[in-house]
Amino acid sequence: xxxxxxxxxxxxxxxxxxxxxxxxxxxxxxxxxxxxxxxxxxxxxxxxxxxxxxxxxxxxxxxxxxxxxxxxxxxxxxxxxxxxxxxxxxxxxxxxxxxxxxxxxxxxxxxxxxxxxxxxxxxxxxxxxxxxxxxxxxxxxxxxxxxxxxxxxxxxxxxxxxxxxxxxxxxxxxxxxxxxxxxxxxxxxxxxxxxxxxxxxxxxxxxxxxxxxxxxxxxxxxxxxxxxxxxxxxxxxxxxxxxxxxxxxxxxxxxxxxxxxxxxxxxxxxxxxxxxxxxxxxxxxxxxxxxxxxxxxxxxxxxxxxxxxxxxxxxxxxxxxxxxxxxxxxxxxxx
Amino acid sequence: xxxxxxxxxxxxxxxxxxxxxxxxxxxxxxxxxxxxxxxxxxxxxxxxxxxxxxxxxxxxxxxxxxxxxxxxxxxxxxxxxxxxxxxxxxxxxxxxxxxxxxxxxxxxxxxxxxxxxxxxxxxxxxxxxxxxxxxxxxxxxxxxxxxxxxxxxxxxxxxxxxxxxxxxxxxxxxxxxxxxxxxxxxxxxxxxxxx
Numbered sequence: 001x002x003x004x005x006x007x008x009x010x011x012x013x014x015x016x017x018x019x020x021x022x023x024x025x026x027x028x029x030x031x032x033x034x035x036x037x038x039x040x041x042x043x044x045x046x047x048x049x050x051x052x053x054x055x056x057x058x059x060x061x062x063x064x065x066x067x068x069x070x071x072x073x074x075x076x077x078x079x080x081x082x083x084x085x086x087x088x089x090x091x092x093x094x095x096x097x098x099x100x101x102x103x104x105x106x107x108x109x110x111x112x113x114x115x116x117x118x119x120x121x122x123x124x125x126x127x128x129x130x131x132x133x134x135x136x137x138x139x140x141x142x143x144x145x146x147x148x149x150x151x152x153x154x155x156x157x158x159x160x161x162x163x164x165x166x167x168x169x170x171x172x173x174x175x176x177x178x179x180x181x182x183x184x185x186x187x188x189x190x191x192x193x194x195x196x197x198x199x200x201x202x203x204x205x206x207x208x209x210x211x212x213x214x215x216x217x218x219x220x221x222x223x224x225x226x227x228x229x230x231x232x233x234x235x236x237x238x239x240x241x242x243x244x245x246x247x248x249x250x251x252x253x254x255x256x257x258x259x260x261x262x263x264x265x266x267x268x269x270x271x272x273x274x275x276x277x278x279x280x281x282x283x284x285x286x287x288x289x290x291x292x293x294x295x296x297x298x299x300x301x302x303x304x305x306x307x308x309x310x311x312x313x314x315x316x317x318x319x320x321x322x323x324x325x326x327x328x329x330x331x332x333x334x335x
Numbered sequence: 336x337x338x339x340x341x342x343x344x345x346x347x348x349x350x351x352x353x354x355x356x357x358x359x360x361x362x363x364x365x366x367x368x369x370x371x372x373x374x375x376x377x378x379x380x381x382x383x384x385x386x387x388x389x390x391x392x393x394x395x396x397x398x399x400x401x402x403x404x405x406x407x408x409x410x411x412x413x414x415x416x417x418x419x420x421x422x423x424x425x426x427x428x429x430x431x432x433x434x435x436x437x438x439x440x441x442x443x444x445x446x447x448x449x450x451x452x453x454x455x456x457x458x459x460x461x462x463x464x465x466x467x468x469x470x471x472x473x474x475x476x477x478x479x480x481x482x483x484x485x486x487x488x489x490x491x492x493x494x495x496x497x498x499x500x501x502x503x504x505x506x507x508x509x510x511x512x513x514x515x516x517x518x519x520x521x522x523x524x525x526x527x528x529x530x
Contacts (some may be wrong), residue, residue: 039393040393040395040396040398041395041396041397042345042399042402043398043400043401043436044393044394044398044436045401047393047436048429048431051424051427051428051431053431074400074417074419075419103509141399142399142402143402143403168377169400169403170399170400170402170403171399171400172397172399172400174395174396175373175375175396175397178375180377182375184375184376193370194502269485315446
């Protein structure tokens with residue numbers, strides 16, 4: 001078949017939709033030979049996309065904007081987002097030691113809403129500073145990620161400046177639990193199963209989940225190379241339809257166990273199926289969230305600006321959001 | 336720059352490959368080469384080694400940690416950028432195909448880095464070719480053992496001559512469009528189930 005489309009993906013539960021489109025025949029039904037390629041890191045996925053080794057990818061929504069804008073470490077690569085893939089089910093996990101210190105410092109705050117628990121962390125940081133101790137260290141999955149902005153927002157809501165009061169770095173999720181156990185970091189913001197794993201091993205405690213910080217916030221999108229999309233309008237439309245049908249299939253509770261088994265394969269997520277099944281909740285967005293919403297891009301651009309990653313005027317941000325987020329392509333294909 | 340010789344760091348989850356790349360670089364005249372494996376405190380170790388050039392395998396999830404050094408941060412004094420020679424996209428493709436990536440301290444001249452990256456690409460490819468050849472040789476040896484065992488079973492339990500036993504399996508493989516070793520495995524399984 002000549003209609004080959006190559007998509008990169010990161011081995012996370014929300015790669016489900018493109019994987020299902022390829023594996024369950026939804027792409028073939030649209031006349032596409034969809035090939036999905038696993039990338040071990042966001043950097044590797046970005047490189048494959050930027051240098052044209054894939055036509056598109058399952059990608060962090062802010063990374064798509066950063067890549068288009070040319071601030072992601074490689075030459076600017078014009079991208080289009082014709083469909084959204086996931087809202088994420090992130091959480092912030094802290095070391096037991098830090099969690100207990102927060103409990104001791106401000107039990108009334110810790111008993112209150114999780115979104116405001118960083119106020120207890122503020123007390124701990126003040127005590128550390130007075131004692132001349134080094135700042136606490138947190139990590140996220142990538143600097144252009146919702147995880148990064150969610151951590152910053154949670155800290156800010158507790159009166160903590162993520163740029164000066166603590167260190168924030170990046171570690172691949174599979175290494176986070178061991179880094180926490182080794183005392184190398186004090187906490188992290190990651191998707192599942194990496195939070196549950198630390199809790200199960202008795203190393204960490206989940207202090208807040210994404211639902212408390214940024215409910216319904218978009219996290220992953222399908223990013224397509226704009227040059228490829230312009231040359232292949234029919235394939236783009238077919239791909240959107242295949243993705244939407246794959247999302248419908250993936251959302252159906254009757255398919256949940258089969259989906260978990262599929263994703264458990266070493267070429268996809270490569271984790272036990274029962275663990276994946278537990279974390280599938282919330283990984284597949286509601287039908288109306290598959291359509292790209294420019295409001296998500298605007299919000300992400302503001303978060304990137306607040307994180308000092310981006311310095312654009314409001315008009316420039318608007319133009320960037322409109323260039324990358326393409327609900328019109330979605331409507332044309334599905335409508 | 337204080338020292339004219341670039342300080343090269345190889346980060347690779349595969350110590351054998353790291354050794355091959357290191358040797359390649361040293362043999363080509365770069366003498367300041369060190370290697371580290373996966374590490375939980377990667378940034379601190381990189382800081383301590385202060386490399387000018389970092390060669391890292393593409394499969395390494397630690398790449399996302401390295402990416403942090405793109406941002407001018409308090410942690411890393413010397414900003415690092417991915418090595419992208421805009422005039423030579425062919426080289427980038429070659430690097431990605433070979434499974435290697437390079438990062439350089441910002442401001443280092445591209446023409447000084449290029450031969451280092453080229454050497455790394457060549458060594459990655461050579462290592463992969465050797466590994467593939469070794470895997471193929473092992474699997475061929477394995478296949479031959481299976482065929483010999485199946486032949487022996489057919490000779491012993493069906494009273495066939497060695498040549499007839501071989502011909503029978505060969506013909507079945509052709510008819511079913513399967514590999515001879517698959518047929519041999521089926522024969523072995525069948526006899527094991529009878530016993």
